Amino acid sequence: MLVAVYDIKNCGPRHRFVANGRLVHNSDSVNLQNLPSRTANAGKIKKAIKAPPGYVVIDSDSSQIEARTLAWLAGQQDLVDAFEQKQDVYRIMASHIYGVAPDQITKEQRFIGKSTVLGCGYGVGHKKLQLFLKTGAGVVVDDAEAKRIVDTYRRTYYCIPELWKTADVALSMLAAHMPMVVDRQNIVKAMPGVGLTLPNGTHIQYPGLRQERRDDGTLRWVYDSRGQVIDIYGGKSVENFCQGIARCIVAEQMLRIAKRYKVVLTVHDAVACVAPEAQVEEAVKYVEECMSWRPAWAKTLPLACEVGWGASYGDC
Numbered sequence: 001m002l003v004a005v006y007d008i009k010n011c012g013p014r015h016r017f018v019a020n021g022r023l024v025h026n027s028d029s030v031n032l033q034n035l036p037s038r039t040a041n042a043g044k045i046k047k048a049i050k051a052p053p054g055y056v057v058i059d060s061d062s063s064q065i066e067a068r069t070l071a072w073l074a075g076q077q078d079l080v081d082a083f084e085q086k087q088d089v090y091r092i093m094a095s096h097i098y099g100v101a102p103d104q105i106t107k108e109q110r111f112i113g114k115s116t117v118l119g120c121g122y123g124v125g126h127k128k129l130q131l132f133l134k135t136g137a138g139v140v141v142d143d144a145e146a147k148r149i150v151d152t153y154r155r156t157y158y159c160i161p162e163l164w165k166t167a168d169v170a171l172s173m174l175a176a177h178m179p180m181v182v183d184r185q186n187i188v189k190a191m192p193g194v195g196l197t198l199p200n201g202t203h204i205q206y207p208g209l210r211q212e213r214r215d216d217g218t219l220r221w222v223y224d225s226r227g228q229v230i231d232i233y234g235g236k237s238v239e240n241f242c243q244g245i246a247r248c249i250v251a252e253q254m255l256r257i258a259k260r261y262k263v264v265l266t267v268h269d270a271v272a273c274v275a276p277e278a279q280v281e282e283a284v285k286y287v288e289e290c291m292s293w294r295p296a297w298a299k300t301l302p303l304a305c306e307v308g309w310g311a312s313y314g315d316c
Contacts (some may be wrong), residue, residue: 046314051274055262056309058283059190059316060291061270062253064089065246065305070121072301073242075184076159090114096156097149111137112149120153122242123164123235159184168234170196171221175209187297188241195239199297200248204240206232249295249303265313272313274313284309 051057054302060179064083071079082089094113098105105113113132114165127145133146135140141149154161166182170190173180177192187199187293195205206223208273209232214220221232246269254263254271261273261283282309308316 005252044314047283047312049313051311054277055274056107056277056280056283056311057264057272057313057316058280058307058309059270059272059313060257060287060289060305060307062246062250062291063306064118065249065269065303066242067117067244068302068304069161069249070163070238071157072298073183073185073188073238073245074157074163076157076160079157080300080302083187083304086304089117091154093117093153097152105169108137108139112139112141116149116153120150121160122239123161123233124150126150163232163238166234167237171209171232171234171237174206175211175221182241185298185300188245196237198241198244198248199295200251202244202248204237204244206288245298249298249301251289252295256293257287260286275309280309285312 046147056284067089068080068083070076073084079089082092088102088110090113091105091112092113094105094109095102097113097116098109115129115132115136119129126143128142129150129233130146133141136248141247157243163183170180170182173190174192176193177188179192180190182188182190182196189197191197191203195203197203208222209226211219212222214231222229224230232263248268250266250271254266255270257263257273261275263271263273264294265272273283273287282285288305288307291301294301296302310316
């Protein structure tokens, strides 16, 4: 987890966004995901991004798409059902953590439940959860409590850790040039010489995938990327293809929106378009339909979205 402090270094025609000494983004222009939203200048730049006269900006965000996709890929049906039924999954998680009914969960407890659902899905340990809680809302928990929370998540949604284990096996199969299906929906496949295939025909590669021995004698999987040796393990691989699939879905939804309204920008899992002011109600309904649309290969994936509109991007 990176702290929310970014140093911007100008490298000729490009800008390098560095956090904790690590490069997190390269950009030739403005990086829209880093526009300030919680400082003294919160919203000012976003409000400067305005629709043309007679038009409005409609911003739609695919709600919790990574957590939903992860539960679906892992076959964690109770969590999939909770998403599909529009239940508050953060309260449910907090209920498991604290042993009280969901309607008795406090605001802080719900935040911890939210942080757990969003932060523990890819195999993070208690130290990273502690950092996530502290930087997210100043919530401090000790080592024992953080370990208990992580263990509760893994025990409650046991199919997700099983997916990490399967992804670990998939790395071995890729290295051995043998194919296998990775997820419970049979859409992510480890293909020798190709990598992990995604349902839109793209794939994730780990060039030079191999095992290396650590100083303590244990083995780790690594691959080569841009001249660096990168660690890879089951949870990280799950993160890679889960995010890839989420992006496949949002991209298809964006193309559906673009059939009627001009898409002007995307940030993570959000899509913004412009529509005539006179058509705003119709346009919002259409965008909601598009962002809730499921591809043929994901008919049981529980999707949802949030839509806002205004004269500027900030007003959404």
